Amino acid sequence: MSNISLEDTIAAIATPLGEGGISVIRISGPETFSIAAKMFHPAKGNLEQFSSHTIHYGEIRDRDGQVVDQVLVSLFRAPHSYTGEDVIEISSHGGLVITKKILDVLIQEGARHAEPGEFTKRAFLNGKIDLAQAEAVLDLIKAKSDKARQAALDQLSGSLSRHFKSLKDDLMKIYAHMEAYLDFPEEHLEVYSNQEFHSKFAAINREMSGLVGSFKRGSILREGISVVLAGKPNVGKSSLFNALLARDRALVSEFPGTTRDALEEALEIQGFYVRLTDTAGLSSTASSPVDQMGMERTRRALKQADLFLYLVDGSASLDEGDRLVFEELKSGRPPDRPILVLINKSDLRPALRLEDLQRLTGAGPQECLKVSTKTREGLDDLEKRIEALLLSGKPSGKEGGQVTRLRHKNALERACGALGRAEEAFVRQESLEFVIVDIKAALDELRELIGEIYSEDLLDVIFSEFCIGK
Ligand SMILES: Nc1nc2c(ncn2[C@@H]2O[C@H](COP(=O)(O)OP(=O)(O)O)[C@@H](O)[C@H]2O)c(=O)[nH]1
Numbered sequence: 001m002s003n004i005s006l007e008d009t010i011a012a013i014a015t016p017l018g019e020g021g022i023s024v025i026r027i028s029g030p031e032t033f034s035i036a037a038k039m040f041h042p043a044k045g046n047l048e049q050f051s052s053h054t055i056h057y058g059e060i061r062d063r064d065g066q067v068v069d070q071v072l073v074s075l076f077r078a079p080h081s082y083t084g085e086d087v088i089e090i091s092s093h094g095g096l097v098i099t100k101k102i103l104d105v106l107i108q109e110g111a112r113h114a115e116p117g118e119f120t121k122r123a124f125l126n127g128k129i130d131l132a133q134a135e136a137v138l139d140l141i142k143a144k145s146d147k148a149r150q151a152a153l154d155q156l157s158g159s160l161s162r163h164f165k166s167l168k169d170d171l172m173k174i175y176a177h178m179e180a181y182l183d184f185p186e187e188h189l190e191v192y193s194n195q196e197f198h199s200k201f202a203a204i205n206r207e208m209s210g211l212v213g214s215f216k217r218g219s220i221l222r223e224g225i226s227v228v229l230a231g232k233p234n235v236g237k238s239s240l241f242n243a244l245l246a247r248d249r250a251l252v253s254e255f256p257g258t259t260r261d262a263l264e265e266a267l268e269i270q271g272f273y274v275r276l277t278d279t280a281g282l283s284s285t286a287s288s289p290v291d292q293m294g295m296e297r298t299r300r301a302l303k304q305a306d307l308f309l310y311l312v313d314g315s316a317s318l319d320e321g322d323r324l325v326f327e328e329l330k331s332g333r334p335p336d337r338p339i340l341v342l343i344n345k346s347d348l349r350p351a352l353r354l355e356d357l358q359r360l361t362g363a364g365p366q367e368c369l370k371v372s373t374k375t376r377e378g379l380d381d382l383e384k385r386i387e388a389l390l391l392s393g394k395p396s397g398k399e400g401g402q403v404t405r406l407r408h409k410n411a412l413e414r415a416c417g418a419l420g421r422a423e424e425a426f427v428r429q430e431s432l433e434f435v436i437v438d439i440k441a442a443l444d445e446l447r448e449l450i451g452e453i454y455s456e457d458l459l460d461v462i463f464s465e466f467c468i469g470k
């Protein structure tokens with residue numbers, strides 16, 4: 001994809017291909033109305049004279065005059081449309097043959113097939129939205145949870161972009177001041193003192209670092225997290241798995257070793273997207289080849305998880321099996337990933353000594369949660385604990401201070417690095433030209449975030465992820 005020209009008129013089916021109530025075919029570009037007028041025959045009036053933001057009933061006819069479908073046409077005149085161009089949206093009956101045929105007629109009449117994301121790309125090129133907002137359109141469509149949806153919508157409304165712009169403006173002032181100092185030495189401008197320079201940079205740096213720091217939480221919002229259930233056989237992992245999913249997904253039985261494979265399912269916990277994995281109980285004594293394979297999968301799941309739920313049976317005392325699993329868990333997980341300790345079967349008479357569990361896990365008394373998959377006791381608490389852990393990474397504090405995309409985080413990190421180099425050069429009293437080069441580099445990173453400057457390659461990377469028709 002490398003279409004940066006805005007001269008063509010583009011068309012695409014904007015709804016998923018398949019049967020449904022209606023389908024929408026979208027057209028945008030300078031010839032939109034003249035192309036549509038050749039094939040759309042309104043019940044009343046003339047399409048080219050309709051005013052913007054109106055809807056019209058009529059027929060689509062092919063070149064032989066045959067009726068293809070009865071449709072509604074919505075009309076948007078530039079610049080008041082999604083793309084900023086003349087746009088028409090044809091709502092047809094929702095069927096594969098109909099939509100393909102309408103698109104064919106549009107192409108015959110002079111439109112070109114749109115590339116993935118080309119409507120949104122045009123919205124960007126025409127200045128309707130900036131690049132961070134364009135990315136938010138995709139994130140909104142692909143949101144896997146309610147929290148992801150909210151974060152994307154916030155970014156689409158421009159709050160993150162405003163943040164980037166204000167950082168850019170602050171930096172621009174410093175840059176302009178130093179440029180002027182260099183360009184007009186005869187004007188006797190004052191260049192900053194070390195102290196001034198530092199205080200001006202420190203504020204910008206702090207804010208950018210804050211945004212970088214918000215990425216961990218942001219990527220959780222966007223991508224969700226992986227939670228793994230671990231514990232020796234028969235403590236109730238599969239029962240908890242089913243209880244959290246609210247359906248019987250995993251086999252549960254009183255026989256140890258029922259789960260032989262790692263099962264993964266997606267669910268929402270307090271609005272977050274969570275991939276939950278039930279594991280075959282870890283135990284080094286697995287004998288059969290199938291059990292060995294299950295164990296292998298469990299070990300792999302351990303490495304990829306963001307959070308662990310370690311289960312023990314509260315109606316029995318802690319034993320060697322519990323210990324072995326915990327040791328495996330501790331050594332198999334990435335060290336910064338938290339473990340929540342759960343005492344299951346709280347509906348039965350307690351036999352577990354809390355001190356033993358605390359000694360083994362290092363968890364405080366408040367950190368061991370009593371649950372029962374039978375009565376659902378403690379499950380709400382468990383969900384809240386998980387949410388609290390997810391939210392422990394902080395947003396940067398300001399409105400729109402949430403970075404969810406790796407591209408943004410990387411650019412901000414590079415900008416921080418460049419500012420650091422600029423400050424070092426300034427303090428070492430190197431030629432101001434060197435200082436300015438790095439300030440310019442930081443500035444360009446910020447400008448690229450919102451798309452004030454961009455390469456065709458960057459646009460290709462961003463928009464190729466979109467679907468056709470968006
Ligand atoms: N009383 C009681 N029994 C439970 C509870 N959770 C699981 N069980 C029982 O414990 C046994 C093992 O459960 P399962 O989920 O297969 O354990 P897993 O091997 O860890 O996956 C089954 O007979 C379950 O019915 C609970 O909260 N209370």
Ligand SMILES: [Mg+2]
Nearest residue numbers: 237238258259
């Ligand atoms: Mg099981």
